[in-house]
Amino acid sequence: MEADDERRILIRVVRQRLEALRRAGIDRIPMPALPLPAFPTRPAPVASARPVAPVAPVVDRPSVLAAPIVAPPIPSRAGRPATPPPVVASLFEEPGLEIVVPAADRGARLAELARQVAGCTRCADLAATRTQTVFGEGDSSARLMFVGEAPGADEDRTGRPFIGRAGALLTDMITKGMGLPREQVYIANVLKSRPPENRPPLPDEIAHCLPYLEQQVAIIRPEFLCLLGKTAASALLETALPLGRLRGKWHRYRGIPTIVTYHPSALLRNPAWKKDAWEDLQILMQAMGLKSPERKRPG
């Protein structure tokens, strides 16, 4: 195993442990008290007539490990966070994006990556059954990137992400809800090949394909990410928490403010969840400085 791989694995394990501590309510680790000398180095002070200033109690010894941890604000109906959580030195902060691709080169870099993906056979079953890979589409310098689960039948047939019924709903969320042209955002999936019968992606398939998505995010460097559904949220945020615990608040992926919401397919099956999804989009819109387009009045 390469030293670099070992380092990544170690960082991932430590981060997972720290995340577990944070979920348990522990947000700082005090430094252990310094060892006291075995013997007094000078005689004990003799009581003097001078008043002694009271000594402030030591509450928490500052340490590198106890760097401030700012929990993302939890939105409420009364006051949703207007901005994503600030970037702070934190135990839990993800490493930032390592590569910087000039905006003018991003399209070409994505096209080159798409060519690699088109020939990928890392998941033998998926490569054998797909019609074609579905890489992603949109503005190569988009402010906002949506990430879904995997291509379905329509996407597999056309090579484009989110174009079936769920895609139409996502397009409505972007255009009618957020007031953005669909071409102005970037849309991709965790998996680039369709799982047969639209079954959920297997863990090893996600592991095989995730590096492609990571490269897409690194090239595009969106200001905001919106993860659609549990698969995308679990894969990028490395969490097993249910979607209900993840939505409605800010996360960070590689330093990018990230919102989690329901996958449009889930919204088609459970229309009552659309209200929650709309609240999630509004959190995103507030941070992006977007206003909902004026709705036409009936009649």
Ligand code: SF4
């Ligand atoms: S799902 Fe991703 S990793 Fe697997 S074969 Fe398709 S492109 Fe390759």
